[in-house]
Amino acid sequence: METHKAKRVAVIIEAVMQSRLTDAMEDAGVTGYSVLPVLGGSGRSGAWSREGQVGRGQGMVQVVCIIAADKLDDLLTKAFPVVEKHIGVVAVSDCEVLRAERF
Amino acid sequence: METHKAKRVAVIIEAVMQSRLTDAMEDAGVTGYSVLPVLGGSGRSGAWSREGQVGRGQGMVQVVCIIAADKLDDLLTKAFPVVEKHIGVVAVSDCEVLRAERF
Amino acid sequence: METHKAKRVAVIIEAVMQSRLTDAMEDAGVTGYSVLPVLGGSGRSGAWSREGQVGRGQGMVQVVCIIAADKLDDLLTKAFPVVEKHIGVVAVSDCEVLRAERF
Amino acid sequence: MEQILTLAASNLISPIILSFVLGVVAALARSDLSVPEAVAKGMSIYLLFAIGFKGGVSVADYGVDGRLALSLLAGIALSFVLPIVAFGLLRLMSGLDRLDAAAVAAHYGSISIVTFVAGTSMLEGAGLEAEGYMVAVAAAMEAPAILSALWLISRGGDGRRMDSDLMREIMFNGSIVLLVGAFLIGCATGQEGLDKIDSFIVAPFQGVLCLFLLDMGLVAGRGLRQGGGVLKPGILLFGVVMPLIGACFGLAAGVGLGLSTGGVMLMMALSASASYIAVPAAMRVALPEANPSIYLTLSLGVTFPFNLTLGLPLYLAIAAAVTRG
Amino acid sequence: MEQILTLAASNLISPIILSFVLGVVAALARSDLSVPEAVAKGMSIYLLFAIGFKGGVSVADYGVDGRLALSLLAGIALSFVLPIVAFGLLRLMSGLDRLDAAAVAAHYGSISIVTFVAGTSMLEGAGLEAEGYMVAVAAAMEAPAILSALWLISRGGDGRRMDSDLMREIMFNGSIVLLVGAFLIGCATGQEGLDKIDSFIVAPFQGVLCLFLLDMGLVAGRGLRQGGGVLKPGILLFGVVMPLIGACFGLAAGVGLGLSTGGVMLMMALSASASYIAVPAAMRVALPEANPSIYLTLSLGVTFPFNLTLGLPLYLAIAAAVTRG
Amino acid sequence: MEQILTLAASNLISPIILSFVLGVVAALARSDLSVPEAVAKGMSIYLLFAIGFKGGVSVADYGVDGRLALSLLAGIALSFVLPIVAFGLLRLMSGLDRLDAAAVAAHYGSISIVTFVAGTSMLEGAGLEAEGYMVAVAAAMEAPAILSALWLISRGGDGRRMDSDLMREIMFNGSIVLLVGAFLIGCATGQEGLDKIDSFIVAPFQGVLCLFLLDMGLVAGRGLRQGGGVLKPGILLFGVVMPLIGACFGLAAGVGLGLSTGGVMLMMALSASASYIAVPAAMRVALPEANPSIYLTLSLGVTFPFNLTLGLPLYLAIAAAVTRG
Numbered sequence A, B, C: 001m002e003t004h005k006a007k008r009v010a011v012i013i014e015a016v017m018q019s020r021l022t023d024a025m026e027d028a029g030v031t032g033y034s035v036l037p038v039l040g041g042s043g044r045s046g047a048w049s050r051e052g053q054v055g056r057g058q059g060m061v062q063v064v065c066i067i068a069a070d071k072l073d074d075l076l077t078k079a080f081p082v083v084e085k086h087i088g089v090v091a092v093s094d095c096e097v098l099r100a101e102r103f
Numbered sequence D, E, F: 001m002e003q004i005l006t007l008a009a010s011n012l013i014s015p016i017i018l019s020f021v022l023g024v025v026a027a028l029a030r031s032d033l034s035v036p037e038a039v040a041k042g043m044s045i046y047l048l049f050a051i052g053f054k055g056g057v058s059v060a061d062y063g064v065d066g067r068l069a070l071s072l073l074a075g076i077a078l079s080f081v082l083p084i085v086a087f088g089l090l091r092l093m094s095g096l097d098r099l100d101a102a103a104v105a106a107h108y109g110s111i112s113i114v115t116f117v118a119g120t121s122m123l124e125g126a127g128l129e130a131e132g133y134m135v136a137v138a139a140a141m142e143a144p145a146i147l148s149a150l151w152l153i154s155r156g157g158d159g160r161r162m163d164s165d166l167m168r169e170i171m172f173n174g175s176i177v178l179l180v181g182a183f184l185i186g187c188a189t190g191q192e193g194l195d196k197i198d199s200f201i202v203a204p205f206q207g208v209l210c211l212f213l214l215d216m217g218l219v220a221g222r223g224l225r226q227g228g229g230v231l232k233p234g235i236l237l238f239g240v241v242m243p244l245i246g247a248c249f250g251l252a253a254g255v256g257l258g259l260s261t262g263g264v265m266l267m268m269a270l271s272a273s274a275s276y277i278a279v280p281a282a283m284r285v286a287l288p289e290a291n292p293s294i295y296l297t298l299s300l301g302v303t304f305p306f307n308l309t310l311g312l313p314l315y316l317a318i319a320a321a322v323t324r325g
């Protein structure tokens, strides 16, 4: 089947920052994104786990967004200020999509 | 370590369509797949969230499948009719795997 | 924005092996990783699902780790003995990251 | 009339209704208050099990009368017929196209089990009993409406929408299986079985219902905030008129069957209520082109609150007037 | 004999058993009924806490007699010995290789806490009491079987399977820690502590058990549907014979210790039951090559239902006959 | 003095405290015992709803006296002032920089609702009642401390940390909305409403609290194991001294307002307690550079256990002495 080049941006970020990040992404013209749960992890600021937590203070989520390659730079520029001071990871990779008109 | 080229297909699809998609994938000779939860998201059909939902009508899942490159086209051809009318996203990317004989 | 090449290693592995894998990863100098839930899946050893399960015997998780490319081989070498006898999948793909100094 | 108002007023300040209101308000104020998906599902399993079990025990207590079978048939017939009424009304009142209209219609032929539960708890408060097998009627009314709606679509020449997988999914839908299963367990174990578990399924029931309605309020409020825009005045009006029409059908059926006051009231509540669990899932499979915002927001954000606050006391007052008269 | 049949029959139509049956049927009919993982875990935490606490309170009430230590030792010995018996039997009866046979054997040396709970609730129904410390015996029997099975494997020259991490995981397994912890809390706070929380841990207990067994039925049914094929006749038979053999060992131990009728029955139930939480997890770490479908399906899909329906009433009848005689 | 010791001792061997201890011990022993996130959240929703509702009903019963408004104002004032005291003390006692000190200070101005709940249940045990509106005071004290702490930072010229989104998030934080909402529902429905749901929100309350504290113990223990290293002696000491200082402020306010013994004790408990839900989340947004290990470990791992075990009986004894004297 015919596929089209696109970019996959995956941001692991604190749950409390989720809406701020997705607002920034919508600002950058992103047409869609999905939010995936993260159970726990470890980084420079130590290890954490979602188990038994009641508040949102310690959880993280992964926001995944498939976009057209030409929108990538705008997205990163708009999203960076949100993630800058916060713990987390931004990773961009190449991918192919069906139905290119959607992105 | 020696790694082998393969493809990673990630389909974000409505939970109600999960078994139909995985049936189609098995039909296409896929040897394995994993299903990941999706907490929420936004797209052309608006925003949604899994919180507090009781029914399966509104949830989505991500089906991830690592396959040998030569099986990709068959997979996409067989999976496309399932996802065609439904909301969701199909993304394919390159990856490297250990133990190539498994895929 | 400026991005830097890195590798994304995603290991789908049994929940009971999670801490053994992450110990091995830390051994290999990994600076961070995240653990994502997996709801179910299918493979050579049959289908499984997390629903209604009480024990950890049947669950799987996905450990995702972004690392600098030069650390990849060490990581795979150290992680392989852990996953070797166990069911699961290791996939490595290219990605770009912001803030390269973190990996 | 005065009686209805008193009933409605006392209904409105019950913890159950106010919990729902709290949920709606919190969602509209964009509070981050939320009930985890797993907890909401857990509560719905509890409610279905408890209501089914209690219905079964009551059947075991009073014995099966011939009306059980007739009531089941009446329920199935209502579930088949109401979508056709709803479809016609929607095409008249709203600008919805065939697909969206059929999807909405399916919801109104099927039932909302929480509306049913709120109805039984209102009956209890009024010291009335209903036939225990009304739970089985509720289960029987869940699915036929879906077939009706798909038939409406296929008449429009829009191809087959139903396959055997979907049929099985509809018939063995989790909430139907649990409701019917718990009902049968209740029938089999009777009062003795109930004695063993009543401090689990009777005593805390109202309280769990409060938290469940808090969650439904949150989901409904979120839906109204995000999807409220799709509800044009004609559709909105439908969301209030259709339950009243459904209730009339239910009234006719209940009186025709010779049910008790409580039974008639529940038959009205079932007919008046709109599904928000089983039917939406089936619609996503069979009619993916239909806009879920419309049917979800209408069912959960308009008709459910209407029934919960004003509808139920009204149906009870009418049922009382008719069965006594 | 008649007494056993009556007991078995009344056992079979209890809400608890029927809930399990409902789960199995729903899974076999491929219904989408399911209990969220978090809710299932929440219920198991509740059950472990409640059963442990009640056991501790009962020890606080009646005081510790010298039999406590002896019973613990007996339990540990049984847990070490039974896997060896099971292993031999499996090699005789089934075509399983050493690895699979050892993995299965570990399950039958260890215990199923839900079987234990169902046993205590059957005792309650029969108006009998058991020694409160049987909860501690249950906890003590969870782990030794794993060591036994790994020793069977290492004898075959198959290398070391155990390391200190695994040892710690086995000893501080969540269910052991919770059971023992709640037991100690019950001992420490006694009747006064129980009074504070009994409307939480006593009254709703049977009802929660119903929903938990509904879930276990769903999981067992799903297992049978997907993995039932691996169970050759010889293995299936083992799943019914081994509990009876285990029960005989338990009987001997219980009578030897001079336990009450209830205590003997629970000792039989523990010995007859097969683990499905702690041991499977340990096997995945230590014997990853063993096929989990075999041991999970056998333990949860065959032995558990057998004990629940026929085994427990049988063990009670035998315990009653022997201790009275 | 003797009375305090007796109270403290009987407090220490209650199931509630011992459940917390069990959780800490299990986490330190690296057991895999864990409570699913969804279950923990479900229990916290239950506790907030129940405590808010009961407070509201008690206000409906005894009527609103003028002290309600004054108590709310006093609570808000305390929440604004205590962070400034805490900040000063931290800068004196510990080597924390401005950011970390302000983040910690915010926690101590705000409140821990579980400490409040444990306090009410200790009052119940002692046969004392408190003003029902203390629940509303608790809710009012959650947020102001955050503003105070951010003001401390902005004074240091460190830029604006607050925007309207964050302000809304803080004010409509889920736990505040639920607590206040349930309080208002309780006020509106009164004793009649309580009668409908008391077997859900009153009877099992202590038991749910046990399991919730088990989970808090697990989380606290995990925190101590992983992050205990950041707690230098000066910080540790602060975690025990600050609650005592807070309690003195609370004592002054409670006595000044003329509250009952129970009311004074709860005012002390609120002032002495440190937030571990609302404030950490706000700090992650507003002060992401501050180290969460410090404030989480200090609040949950040091101050919470201190208040739970020694603080509460002490505050009760002092409140009793002062209000009676």
Ligand SMILES: Nc1ncnc2c1ncn2[C@@H]1O[C@H](COP(=O)(O)O)[C@@H](O)[C@H]1O
Pocket (backbone or CB within 6 Å): A012, A040, A041, A042, A043, A044, A045, A046, A047, A048, A060, A086, A087, A088, A089, C031, C032, C033, C034, C035, C064, C065, C066, C067, C103
């Ligand atoms: N290299 C990485 N790969 C994947 N996830 C990471 C990585 N580094 C950090 N994370 C995630 O981000 C969180 C915060 O990381 P840090 O900012 O390094 O403390 C960690 O707990 C992980 O969940």
Ligand SMILES: Nc1ncnc2c1ncn2[C@@H]1O[C@H](COP(=O)(O)O)[C@@H](O)[C@H]1O
Pocket (backbone or CB within 6 Å): A031, A032, A033, A034, A035, A064, A065, A066, A067, A103, B012, B040, B041, B042, B043, B044, B045, B046, B047, B048, B060, B086, B087, B088, B089
């Ligand atoms: N570009 C995208 N990247 C990631 N997820 C997406 C994207 N577009 C849509 N989705 C997901 O698919 C759902 C349906 O999208 P749509 O079909 O555009 O309404 C959304 O709610 C998201 O969860």
Ligand SMILES: Nc1ncnc2c1ncn2[C@@H]1O[C@H](COP(=O)(O)O)[C@@H](O)[C@H]1O
Pocket (backbone or CB within 6 Å): B031, B032, B033, B034, B035, B064, B065, B066, B067, B103, C012, C040, C041, C042, C043, C044, C045, C046, C047, C048, C060, C086, C087, C088, C089
């Ligand atoms: N090709 C694959 N792609 C994605 N996930 C897989 C794949 N193969 C196996 N898995 C996951 O790993 C589990 C065990 O696989 P297996 O070792 O083949 O039995 C499956 O149940 C899936 O969850």
Ligand code: NA
Pocket (backbone or CB within 6 Å): D082, D107, D108, D109, D110, D111, D112, D246, D270, D271, D272, D273, D274, D275
């Ligand atoms: Na209806």
Ligand code: NA
Pocket (backbone or CB within 6 Å): E082, E107, E108, E109, E110, E111, E112, E246, E270, E271, E272, E273, E274, E275
């Ligand atoms: Na056994």
Ligand code: NA
Pocket (backbone or CB within 6 Å): F082, F107, F108, F109, F110, F111, F112, F246, F270, F271, F272, F273, F274, F275
């Ligand atoms: Na405070």
